[in-house]
Amino acid sequence: MTLFLGVSPRLPVADLGRTLAFYRDWLGFEAGEPWPKDKPAFVLMTRDAVTLQFYVPDPPEPCGHATLSIDVEDARAVHAAVKDHVTIDWGPEVYWYGRREFSFRDPDGYAVLISEETTDASTCAED
DSSP states (O other): OOOOOOOOOEEOOSSSHHHOOOOOOOOOOOOOOOBBBOOOEEEEEETTTEEEEEEOSSSSSOOOOOOOEEEEEOOHHHHHHTHHHSSSSEEEETTTTTTTEEEEEEETTTTEEEEOOOOOOOOSOOO
16 A cells, blocks of 8 residues: 655635635744745645645635644644734643643634643643
């Protein structure tokens, strides 16, 4: 069977510039060259081993009906970096399955779940 090497979600957005700025400024992603140059409608963004693709659909498609689950080394550090710039939906909490997680929404309504593996005791009542 063929080895799958990764996944890169491609998500519709309402405002490409706003989305690019959000992921660059608050989560540290780097943007490739938006395409096409005369009226950008697509950008590829990367940070470490994570790649996200954003596009402006034509005609418009609904936005905000997906969850991006991003595995990180230190969820508390990411939480500290973004908590004053986004509304935290929940967390950070440590769950029975050995993950520290929290969630917030990006400008287009997509849920962004930040998750790290941990051996810390569960802090969540949902055990």
